[in-house]
Amino acid sequence: MDQAINAINWFEIPVSDFARAKKFYSNILNTELFETEMNGRTMAFFPSANGGVGGSICQGEGCEPAATGTCVFINGLEDLDNVLSKVVPEGGQVMMPKTNIGDEAGNIAYFIDTEGNKVGLHSMQ
Numbered sequence: 796m797d798q799a800i801n802a803i804n805w806f807e808i809p810v811s812d813f814a815r816a817k818k819f820y821s822n823i824l825n826t827e828l829f830e831t832e833m834n835g836r837t838m839a840f841f842p843s844a845n846g847g848v849g850g851s852i853c854q855g856e857g858c859e860p861a862a863t864g865t866c867v868f869i870n871g872l873e874d875l876d877n878v879l880s881k882v883v884p885e886g887g888q889v890m891m892p893k894t895n896i897g898d899e900a901g902n903i904a905y906f907i908d909t910e911g912n913k914v915g916l917h918s919m920q
Contacts, residue, residue: 806850809858810910823881860910868915
């Protein structure tokens with residue numbers, strides 16, 4: 796694989812209750828998710844810049860939430876504490892608090908969203 800490209804170019808987080816999940820992610824990330832219907836699925840897109848890696852929440856056939864399997868890490872922006880402080884009030888559960896993984900690599904955390912998905916967060920601070 797060419798090292799000049801991203802290994803990931805799209806992700807989908809499956810949800811059961813679309814409205815609840817959209818509210819959860821919009822509120823913890825302090826952003827608006829753009830909603831659309833595509834190929835029999837209801838989706839809401841996370842923001843991405845300049846053609847960068849993007850993703851969505853999705854509801855429809857084959858979209859089953861899970862706390863096991865592949866884990867997607869969402870950009871926690873400046874500081875994970877800002878996002879993590881909203882997870883529990885919005886109905887999620889913090890599984891691993893902000894944890895430093897090295898000065899060069901930043902910090903990670905894990906949470907369970909309102910749908911039962913295990914999701915990671917990453918930031919440099």
